[in-house]
Structure formats: structure tokens, C-alpha cells
Amino acid sequence: GENVEQHPSTLSVQEGDSAVIKCTYSDSASNYFPWYKQELGKGPQLIIDIRSNVGEKKDQRIAVTLNKTAKHFSLHITETQPEDSAVYFCAASRTEYGNKLVFGAGTILRVKS
């Protein structure tokens, strides 16, 4: 089955700097890769996703890149702000198997002001 590894486990950046979180997956047939953000006391919330037919997707300060050959995808946050501090999870799935997501272990992002 699918296995997703996520790095780093914790990341501290200065406000205004960029943050990059990386994930690798094992199933070359996976074709859907969402990123979720979890704030303290809340459930995870989708912030961006990418499908295997594109290599990059951007939404304001957030971007995701996908390298299918290397089987890895990354989340990029530019101009970080204190409210970006949270736990970020990557996930992967094969959509023909339904909406069954395999998650990474999470990255704690701290943005220092």
C-alpha cells in the first residue's frame, strides 16, 4: 500500500521568510495530493491540492509542486505570517480507489515575529 513520508517534522522561520515542506510517496499510481493545515483545537483544513496531470499549482502565497518521476511533492509558503503557524499534513491517494487518503506524519511550522 501507499506510504507517505514528510519532512521536516518541525520548522521555524522568521516572519516574511519562505517555508518549504517536502513529502515523498511510494505508490507511483497515486494521482491526488492534498495539503491540510491544522490549527490548535481544530480539525485539519484543506489549503491546496494538486493532481498528477500538473506539475505546479499556486494560490496567493501558497504553492505546491509535484515531481512524479521522483515521487515527491512540496508545499511552499512565501512571505510567512504568524497566522501561518500550525501543523501541516501532506497526503496522497489513488482516486480510482475512492477518497482514501494516506497522510504524512505532519510538520509543525512556527513563524517567529
Added chain:
Amino acid sequence: ETGVTQTPRHLVMGMTNKKSLKCEQHLGHNAMYWYKQSAKKPLELMFVYSLEERVENNSVPSRFSPECPNSSHLFLHLHTLQPEDSALYLCASSQSPTGGYEQYFGPGTRLTVT
């Protein structure tokens, strides 16, 4: 109420107790999920329901028993739990059980088994 709600938010139970977790979604979705979130571990999918039928059961011990009486409500019945079952239990819903649809999560129930 909007989104996905879960009750109770916190629960402490002994190993011989029986309790239930409740989830309700107000989004008109057709699929609901139970996840277990333990510290420093990935979210683990436990069960998936589509239109009130269980479509996924990820080798979860029988001491966890799900129930989906209608498309808006999902329960997780707990009995004779172990201390290692202490975790945050998250409920989620999506428009469809088909792959690629966003999952909307509730805030979770923090369960402590003593």
C-alpha cells in the same frame, strides 16, 4: 450549526466503560469518515461510510464499532478500550466517496482511556 460538529470534545473513560462519539455534518455530503490522530503519527483512516453503507474498514479492532443511521450522522461506539486507544478522534465528510473530493474535518474528540 455549520460544517462538521463532534461531541463530546473531551472524554475520559475507564477500560470497562462503554461510550459513544457523535459526529454531525451540515453540508449535505454523502460520505463520512472516522480517523484516529495520535501524537507524532499520521492520521489513520478507520472507517468510511457512503450513503449510510460502510465501504472501508481498515483493520480496526472490534472494540470500535461505527454506526451511520443517516447521511448526516456518524457514531463511534467504544467498549473495553485500551490505554493505547487514547488519541484525538476526527470525523470528516466529503461530497462524494469518489477520490479527489475535499474532506471537511470536525474539531475532534480528545479521548483518554484510564
